[in-house]
Amino acid sequence: MNEIKYNYRYLARFIIEAVTPLAVGSGEKDIASDSLVMRDINGLPYIPGTAIAGVLRHCIGEEKAKAYFGRHDSTSPEGRHGSDLIITEARMIGKDGQVVDGLQNINYSDEFYAHFLELPVRQHVCISNKGTAVAGGKFDNQVVFKGTRFCFEIELLSSNADRKNDFDDIIKALHSGFIRLGGNTRKGFGQIEVRSLRTAVLDLCNPDELDLYCEKTSSLNDKYWKAWRKDYQVEKTSSDKYDKYELKIKPEDFYLFGSGMGDEEADMTPVKSTYIEWNDEGRPYFCETPCILIPASSVKGAIAHRVAFYYNANTSHCADDQMTIEELNVLSGSNNLAVRELFGYIGKTEEEQKPGNVFISDIISSNPVDDKILNHVAIDYFTGGAIGGALFSEKVSYDTHTYTLTLLLQKAEYSKGVIEALESALMDICRGMLPLGGGVNRGHGYFNGELFKNGELYGRKSE
Numbered sequence: 001m002n003e004i005k006y007n008y009r010y011l012a013r014f015i016i017e018a019v020t021p022l023a024v025g026s027g028e029k030d031i032a033s034d035s036l037v038m039r040d041i042n043g044l045p046y047i048p049g050t051a052i053a054g055v056l057r058h059c060i061g062e063e064k065a066k067a068y069f070g071r072h073d074s075t076s077p078e079g080r081h082g083s084d085l086i087i088t089e090a091r092m093i094g095k096d097g098q099v100v101d102g103l104q105n106i107n108y109s110d111e112f113y114a115h116f117l118e119l120p121v122r123q124h125v126c127i128s129n130k131g132t133a134v135a136g137g138k139f140d141n142q143v144v145f146k147g148t149r150f151c152f153e154i155e156l157l158s159s160n161a162d163r164k165n166d167f168d169d170i171i172k173a174l175h176s177g178f179i180r181l182g183g184n185t186r187k188g189f190g191q192i193e194v195r196s197l198r199t200a201v202l203d204l205c206n207p208d209e210l211d212l213y214c215e216k217t218s219s220l221n222d223k224y225w226k227a228w229r230k231d232y233q234v235e236k237t238s239s240d241k242y243d244k245y246e247l248k249i250k251p252e253d254f255y256l257f258g259s260g261m262g263d264e265e266a267d268m269t270p271v272k273s274t275y276i277e278w279n280d281e282g283r284p285y286f287c288e289t290p291c292i293l294i295p296a297s298s299v300k301g302a303i304a305h306r307v308a309f310y311y312n313a314n315t316s317h318c319a320d321d322q323m324t325i326e327e328l329n330v331l332s333g334s335n336n337l338a339v340r341e342l343f344g345y346i347g348k349t350e351e352e353q354k355p356g357n358v359f360i361s362d363i364i365s366s367n368p369v370d371d372k373i374l375n376h377v378a379i380d381y382f383t384g385g386a387i388g389g390a391l392f393s394e395k396v397s398y399d400t401h402t403y404t405l406t407l408l409l410q411k412a413e414y415s416k417g418v419i420e421a422l423e424s425a426l427m428d429i430c431r432g433m434l435p436l437g438g439g440v441n442r443g444h445g446y447f448n449g450e451l452f453k454n455g456e457l458y459g460r461k462s463e
Contacts, residue, residue, distance in 0.1 A: 006084075007204050009213060010156035010167040013220075013228065014174060015093065015196035018150075020296075020362040021120070021143035021273075023189045024051055024182035033121045035141035035183075040091065042106050044116055045144045047090035047181060052152065055181055056087075059173040067166065068156070085170075090152035091220050097282040099151045099220040115286055119144060120273060123260045124187070127301055128333055143189060146364050147276030147284070151220045161203065171197070178242055178408060180359060186344070188296025188362035200227040240411070242359075245458075247405040247429055249449035254372065254396040256444050257298055257437040266373050268394035268438075271295065273364050292369045292397060296360035299405060299436055303360075303425050304334075304343050306434050310421035311338035338418040342409075357410035358422075367401040376442075396444060405429075426451050427459050 024047050026038045040046040057065040070083040094100040095112040119142045126137025180190035202209040212227045259271040272290030317331050344356030378390035428434035435445035450460040
C-alpha cells in the first residue's frame with residue numbers, strides 16, 4: 001500500500017455567534033435542570049469538535065462526507081482511510097475579547113462572568129390534543145446565552161492542490177445560515193452566524209510555507225499568525241435543502257408567554273431573557289434589562305395542532321364522523337400524518353422515531369415592552385361570590401413592534417396536503433386566527449402580519 005503524503009494544508013479560523021440560545025448537552029443533570037450544557041475546565045460553555053463535525057457531515061451529505069471524514073470498507077483495504085478533516089473544540093470568547101483557551105483564572109465575581117455561574121433554564125411541557133399536559137412531558141434544559149461567541153479552527157489535509165472546492169463546501173455550509181448546533185434545534189435553539197473568518201492555504205513542500213506552518217501554535221488565541229488571510233470570498237447561495245418561511249407579525253393586544261413562575265406583583269409572569277451584545281472594540285456586555293422572549297417551542301406547538309386540523313379538513317375527516325376511539329387517536333395529536341411528517345415522532349426504538357423537518361428560531365428582542373397586571377376571579381353562579389382559591393393575577397405584555405419569526409422546512413417527499421396544511425396554519429397566525437402563547441381563551445396572543453416564502457410575499461392579513 002502506498003503511503004499518502006499530505007503536502008497541502010487548508011486552514012480556517014471561525015468566530016461564530018449564537019443567534020439563538022445554544023443547548024449543547026453534557027448528558028448530565030442536577031437539582032436545578034434536567035439537562036446541563038457542556039462546560040470546559042474553566043467552567044465556561046464550549047462546543048466539542050464532535051458536535052461541529054456531526055453537523056457538517058449531515059450538511060454536506062454522506063457521499064462527500066466519506067472524502068472528508070474517512071471511511072472503513074471491510075471488503076477492501078484500499079478503501080479504508082482516516083479523516084482528512086481536523087476540527088478543534090469551539091472555545092468561548094471572554095470579557096476582554098480574547099478566546100478563553102487553556103486553564104485560566106476566571107473571576108466569577110466579575111459582573112460579566114457572574115452570569116455564567118447559573119445559566120438560564122428553559123421550561124418545556126408537552127401539550128396533548130386535548131389541551132392538557134402529557135404524562136411525563138414536563139422537563140427543562142439549560143442553555144447558553146444568545147450572543148455568546150466561540151472560536152474554532154478547521155484543517156483540511158490534502159495530497160494535492162486541487163481540494164479548494166472541498167474546502168469551499170465546508171465554509172459555505174457554515175456560512176449558509178442553515179446550520180444548527182447542539183440539541184433541541186427544532187425547538188428554537190442552536191442557530192449560529194459566522195462573525196469572522198480567516199483562512200490559509202500552505203504547500204509544505206515550500207520551505208517558507210513549511211516554516212510558517214511550524215510557527216503556528218495550537219492556541220485559539222493565535223489570531224496574529226502571519227499566514228492568516230481575510231480576503232476569502234464566500235458566495236451567497238440559496239439553500240437546496242430548505243424552504244424558508246418568515247412571518248413578520250405584530251401583536252394586536254396583550255400576549256403572554258409564561259415563565260411558569262410568579263413574582264411579588266403577579267401570580268403569572270411572562271418569560272424574559274437576557275443576551276450578549278458586542279461593542280465596536282469586540283468586547284461583550286449583557287443587556288441591562290431582561291428582554292422579551294417568544295419561545296419557538298410555544299409557537300411550534302400551536303402550529304402543530306393547527307396543521308392537524310387543516311390536514312384532517314383537507315382529507316375529509318371531521319369531528320362529527322362516526323369513529324372509534326382508535327380511529328380518532330390516529331387523526332389527532334402527534335399521531336396525525338401531517339404532524340408526524342413535519343414535526344417528527346418518538347418511540348421506544350430508533351426505528352420507531354423520526355426527527356422533525358421543521359426548524360423554528362426563538363425571538364429574543366430588546367424592544368421596549370410594557371407590562372400590564374390583570375386580575376381575575378371566578379364567580380360562583382349561585383351565590384355571586386368569589387370561588388375559593390380562584391383569585392389570581394397575571395402580568396401580560398403589550399407593544400406595537402414587528403417581530404420576525406423564522407421557520408425552515410427541510411425539503412423532502414411529503415404526503416399530499418401536508419405542505420398546504422402547514423402554510424394555512426402559518427397564514428392563520430398572520431390573519432389573527434391562531435393565537436400564540438398562554439391565556440388565549442382570555443383573548444391574549446393575537447398577532448397579524450405577512451408571510452414570506454423564500455424571500456417572496458406569500459400572503460398577508462387582508463388576503
